[in-house]
Amino acid sequence: MKRNVGFVYAHPDDETFGCSFLIRQIADEGGNPVLLTATPGNAGKTGRLGAMTQEELAEKRRIELQQAADILGITEIVHLDMGDGKLKEVDQDVLAAYVADFLRSHQIEVVITFPEDGISGHADHIAIHQAVNKVVFGGQAPSVQKLYYNCLRSKIDVDSAASLLSISAGENWQVKRDALAAHESQIWSIERVFGDLQQVGPESFDEECFLLVWERGVYNPNKQEKSIFDDLV
Numbered sequence: 001m002k003r004n005v006g007f008v009y010a011h012p013d014d015e016t017f018g019c020s021f022l023i024r025q026i027a028d029e030g031g032n033p034v035l036l037t038a039t040p041g042n043a044g045k046t047g048r049l050g051a052m053t054q055e056e057l058a059e060k061r062r063i064e065l066q067q068a069a070d071i072l073g074i075t076e077i078v079h080l081d082m083g084d085g086k087l088k089e090v091d092q093d094v095l096a097a098y099v100a101d102f103l104r105s106h107q108i109e110v111v112i113t114f115p116e117d118g119i120s121g122h123a124d125h126i127a128i129h130q131a132v133n134k135v136v137f138g139g140q141a142p143s144v145q146k147l148y149y150n151c152l153r154s155k156i157d158v159d160s161a162a163s164l165l166s167i168s169a170g171e172n173w174q175v176k177r178d179a180l181a182a183h184e185s186q187i188w189s190i191e192r193v194f195g196d197l198q199q200v201g202p203e204s205f206d207e208e209c210f211l212l213v214w215e216r217g218v219y220n221p222n223k224q225e226k227s228i229f230d231d232l233v
């Protein structure tokens, strides 16, 4: 059976930073990774591309995201085109309704999103985290069986994080490097985390961590998993 996995994020590149190994693995195993991105990410910097209008940057980032998606094996991208940097200001029920609609219409079985602190503390990331919680915990997307937060190991209490799934780069470090490089306008933040993409080797790519926080109504189940597909019905 082709499993539908939904990645729910705020900006083009959030998925590549945190989930490249996982997405490529799902695609390689015959699963169906799909992405919701809430904003065009057009309020920020343009890297070495020089001055751009917000419209130009939105268009550029859409192309970059499609390139990264092709490298990672994402089969479909849903763009909400909400305001970059403004997700906290929109009606939170409206944001949650969009998330619910995405999860239902794609019959998503496993959801991946930001942890409580949004990984970076970005307000848009936290708004997405809260919207996903509301929808999944509230039973608004009945196809969903599991919810994972994409976390940094350094930021979680490992003792209480019973069901932490770690995915190491293996052969896929080059896939992640190439997908990151596709997000050309974001090169400064990419270099801050990963270094110069022309120079980096496998050692520059840490594991990706996914904390299972909810499984068919059970919060924080205590289990050791080998795959996000374990125990799906």
Ligand SMILES: [Zn+2]
Pocket: 010, 011, 014, 122, 125
């Ligand atoms: Zn982001």
